[in-house]
Amino acid sequence: MVQERGLYVNSTRDLIVADSFKDEEYEEIPLSKEEGVNIKLPTKKSQAYNSTLLFSMLTGLTDGGSVLLMGPPGCGKTTSAEVVGHFLYDVDIDTIRASTIYGHPEQTEEKMLARPHTGKLVKEGIEEIIPRPFVTAPIHIVDEVNRLPPGKQSLLFQAIDRKKVEYCGKEFTMSGPLFATANYSDAGNFEMSPPFRDRFDIALMVNEPSPLDYETIRAAGDEKMGDSRENLLKIPDEFKLGNGEMGRIRKQIKNVKVDDEARDFLYYTVASIDYCEMAGTDISRMTKGSMMERPPNKAMCSECHYGAGGKSICSMTENGLSPRTMKSVERYAKSLAWFMGKNTAGVEEFKTVMPYTMWHKLRPTNTAFDADGRYVNDRIGFVENIVNESMRSYAEVGDGIKGVYGAGVEAYDRWLNGHESKSGSEFEKLRDETLGSIKESIVRLADYDDHKIRIPLAQQLVKEYHDVITTTKAK
Numbered sequence: 001m002v003q004e005r006g007l008y009v010n011s012t013r014d015l016i017v018a019d020s021f022k023d024e025e026y027e028e029i030p031l032s033k034e035e036g037v038n039i040k041l042p043t044k045k046s047q048a049y050n051s052t053l054l055f056s057m058l059t060g061l062t063d064g065g066s067v068l069l070m071g072p073p074g075c076g077k078t079t080s081a082e083v084v085g086h087f088l089y090d091v092d093i094d095t096i097r098a099s100t101i102y103g104h105p106e107q108t109e110e111k112m113l114a115r116p117h118t119g120k121l122v123k124e125g126i127e128e129i130i131p132r133p134f135v136t137a138p139i140h141i142v143d144e145v146n147r148l149p150p151g152k153q154s155l156l157f158q159a160i161d162r163k164k165v166e167y168c169g170k171e172f173t174m175s176g177p178l179f180a181t182a183n184y185s186d187a188g189n190f191e192m193s194p195p196f197r198d199r200f201d202i203a204l205m206v207n208e209p210s211p212l213d214y215e216t217i218r219a220a221g222d223e224k225m226g227d228s229r230e231n232l233l234k235i236p237d238e239f240k241l242g243n244g245e246m247g248r249i250r251k252q253i254k255n256v257k258v259d260d261e262a263r264d265f266l267y268y269t270v271a272s273i274d275y276c277e278m279a280g281t282d283i284s285r286m287t288k289g290s291m292m293e294r295p296p297n298k299a300m301c302s303e304c305h306y307g308a309g310g311k312s313i314c315s316m317t318e319n320g321l322s323p324r325t326m327k328s329v330e331r332y333a334k335s336l337a338w339f340m341g342k343n344t345a346g347v348e349e350f351k352t353v354m355p356y357t358m359w360h361k362l363r364p365t366n367t368a369f370d371a372d373g374r375y376v377n378d379r380i381g382f383v384e385n386i387v388n389e390s391m392r393s394y395a396e397v398g399d400g401i402k403g404v405y406g407a408g409v410e411a412y413d414r415w416l417n418g419h420e421s422k423s424g425s426e427f428e429k430l431r432d433e434t435l436g437s438i439k440e441s442i443v444r445l446a447d448y449d450d451h452k453i454r455i456p457l458a459q460q461l462v463k464e465y466h467d468v469i470t471t472t473k474a475k
Contacts, residue, residue, distance in 0.1 A: 007083045007232060008076050009216050010209040013048035016040060017340065021347035021391075047340075052206050055356060056080050058335040059177045059202065060088040060139070063250045065331065066160050066178040066199070068145075068360060071206035073183055078143050080206070081179035085139035086233060089176070090240055093233060096141065099133035103147035105190075109155055114167035129170040135159075138176040145180040146189045153196050160199040161324070194319070194361070201328035202353070203360035205380055249338075256334040259346040264398065266329055266350055268453045269390040272313040273362070274320030275452035278304050283455050288320040295319065296365055305449070313386050313393075314452060316371070318363040328357045351391060355383040393451065401448050405457045408441030412464040419471065431472050438465045 018025040023045040031037045042048040052069070059065040069077040082096050101112050113135060117128040134140055142148075142156065158164045163174040180200070183189065197203075241249070278300050279290045294300065295318035304315075330345070332353040337345035359379040368375050368382060375382040415434040422430050442461050445454040 008053065008080050009213045010050055010052065010076065010207075011213050011216075012050055012207065012210070013042075015049045015051040015054060015352070016042050016046050017049065017336065017352050018043075018046040018348050019340075020045075021351060023348075025348075051356065052076070052080055052204050053084075054339075055202055055204055055332070056084045056179070057088070058332060058339065059179070060084045061246075061249055062177065062201075062253065062331060062335050064163050064175075064177070065335075066201045067180070068197070068200040068203040069179065069181045069206050070184065070203060070360075072208060075206050075208045077181040077206045078141070081139075081141050081181065085141070085177075085179070087235055087239070088241060088246075089138045090235060091138060096137070096139060099137035100141040100143050101134050103142060103144035105147065105149050105152075107148055107152055109152075109167065112152075112155060113159075113165045114170070114172065116168065127168070129167055131165075131167075131172045135165055135172050135174055140174060140176060140178040142178070142180040144183060146182040146185075146192050149190050150193060153190070153192065157196065157199060160196075194363075197360050198322055198324055200360065201324075202332055202356050204356065253335050253338045256337050256342070257344045258330060258334065259344050262333065262345060262347045262350040263330075264402065265347050265391065265394055266326060266354070267456075268394045268398065268451075269313075269354065269387060270321055270326060271453040271456055272390050272393070272451070273317055273386065274314075275455050276304075276314055277455075283459055286455055288318070295363075296367075298367060301367065312450070313389055316365060316368040316382075316386060318365055319361075321358060321361060325357055325361060329354055332357060347391075351387055354387050355380050359383045397448055397451055401445070401451060401453060401457070404441055404444045404448070405461070408438040408461045408464070411437030411441075412468070415468055415471075431468060434468050435465060438468070 016026045024043050025046050026040040026042055029039045029041060031039050056067060056069075059067045069081065071077055082093055085091060085096050086093050101107070112132060114129050114131045117130050120128050134142075140159070145153065145156070148156075155165075158166070159174060160178055160180070163178070165172050165174065182192070274287050274289070276288050276291065276296055277286050278296070279288060280286050288295065296315060301315045329350060333345040333349040336349045336353060337343075340349075342349075359382065362379075362383060364375050364379070364382055372382075372385070375385075411434045415430060419427060419430055438461050442458055442465075445458050445461075448454045
């Protein structure tokens with residue numbers, strides 16, 4: 001309906017979703033005699049969508065979701081947020097615009113978030129804080145957020161992350177999704193810090209519509225609708241979502257289950273990105289978060305047994321991912337599964353949303369740029385490559401490494417369920433068997449030394465080993 005009425009027009013179908021990760025997602029057809037320019041066509045077992053509209057809609061339906069829309073001026077970033085907010089929440093466009101924060105260096109906290117009730121303060125001496133429309137609106141938009149200087153951006157940290165704002169000791173809770181738009185870097189922009197970017201669940205690269213789309217844009221509003229924007233924005237009764245309907249949808253999304261295989265794949269991918277054996281001398285410090293002075297580089301990677309030249313996912317990024325990202329992946333995978341009519345979010349849904357929930361947070365290394373110079377600009381393609389490589393690697397070793405780790409966990413579970421009923425020699429026997437099984441699992445993880453997931457798995461087994469010893473001493 002949004003595209004048909006010309007409110008947001010972009011014929012790009014850049015997101016292909018298959019029914020199952022075992023299905024063929026797309027057919028690839030070369031559009032050039034040289035490598036690198038290909039067209040992806042969906043198959044009978046997949047569907048193609050415009051990523052901006054789909055993820056904007058899912059953000060609007062997801063309780064507390066936040067999205068960063070980046071792209072050149074005039075490509076429809078703000079329009080897509082306004083239109084999605086209007087149709088999902090039945091809020092007038094003018095009302096949405098009146099509650100929008102417009103980014104500029106002179107923007108103040110009082111104009112953005114809240115202000116004192118001056119009348120009561122002067123006349124009655126009562127300090128009452130009034131929230132701004134941005135805080136109380138059902139949909140929150142920050143337009144050109146990177147035109148706010150870092151100090152002003154920091155005021156939005158909790159609004160994006162926890163949907164809360166504070167002013168003069170008074171805290172207000174926000175409800176509904178948050179959209180922020182940002183043009184690509186220019187002289188009038190400020191850098192968005194890594195902690196600021198990390199607070200957005202998902203980020204979209206919004207590009208200009210095709211020249212062929214302009215005919216649709218020009219012709220928007222045929223004789224049936226007239227040229228009235230008011231008519232174009234009119235929501236048919238059958239499409240209106242009341243408060244009860246929105247709550248029902250969110251409950252359905254929340255109740256979507258997550259396939260164990262999908263969650264394991266996410267853990268495997270995040271571990272492959274996060275862990276670096278050159279970061280520390282102990283496994284507890286072998287993460288990129290511990291690399292205070294120097295991120296991964298070619299010289300450092302050449303000293304690692306993986307070697308330089310992009311042989312491993314870990315050499316492709318300077319930094320790792322926070323737990324917020326894993327939460328965002330699961331949230332949007334469940335939303336996508338619900339949209340596809342599924343009761344369970346599987347590997348395909350996780351694989352689909354991971355590039356969009358990660359690209360704005362990861363910083364590529366020179367090794368990544370050497371592998372493909374286009375990654376300087378195409379950060380979604382960069383993360384898609386990482387996810388595809390992770391899936392290939394996971395398919396090779398997933399079952400094997402889970403079996404090794406599982407043997408130690410099963411021994412620990414037997415200990416938890418049986419040691420309290422044991423005493424004397426029986427207690428000692430169960431303890432020694434448990435410690436031996438856990439130790440054997442740790443030793444066998446060395447067979448997977450090309451896979452970083454072994455590090456957090458080993459850490460967990462060490463914890464369980466320590467728990468058994470501690471319980472023994474307490475006994």
